[in-house]
Amino acid sequence: MTSRLTYPTLVVEQNLWRAGLRTVAGVDEVGMGPLAGPVVAAAVVFPPSQSDARLPESFPAGVRDSKTLTPKARERLEPEIRQIATGIGIGLVEAEEIDRINIYQAGLKAMRLALDHLSVRPEHVLIDGRALPGYPIPQSTFTKGDRDIYSIAAASIIAKTYRDQLMLELDRHYPQYGFARHRGYGTAAHREALRAYGPCPAHRRSFRLLS
DSSP, X not given: OOOTTTSOBSHHHHHXXXXXOOOEEEEEEEOSSOSBSOEEEEEEEOOOOOOOSSSOTTSOTTOOOGGGSOHHHHHHHHHHXXXXXXXXXXXXXXXXXXXXXOHHHHHHHHHHHHHHTOSSOOSEEXXXXXXXXXXXXXXXXXXXXXXXXXXXXXXXXXXXXXXXXXXXXXXXXXGGGOHHHHTTOOOHHHHHHHHHHOOOTTBOTTSOXXX
């Protein structure tokens, strides 16, 4: 039996829609842990639905935390999410800025940028894990929000597929590191390449690149 622990629901969004809000944005960031590449965040706004169903028919089925999906599943869901969403925003912070402001602040900045790049102004923001200090729009934070909140899970899929494409581009520029395989994470093969070639401009030099 499918459980709410596995698949997120629209319960939080529907409560806000019933309260009269029209633009509720889910936001999530990816790429906090890799040794290379940007942090990417996405914000997603869905059209209000008052359906009593767990998930309205028009909404993509199978949306959940991007970390639990295969690349093929993410690539299938990403255009389906884009087709129904009324707004999608992307924010990214490159490695050089991550080194300058630190990874925690970079994640917050990427989320703010994603929200700022929405084509619609959100009336309420749903965030995975942590609040955005000083952000002028009401927000709610959720532990494991990418697991439980549909809009946040959708944002995680958009952000992950976008970042993966950026890492494929980096792989074409710096093929010796294998970014297409590990997406910048600290795998044994990645660390071995770092020993052989040293870091490239895409590496986060404030991170422990070798250990």
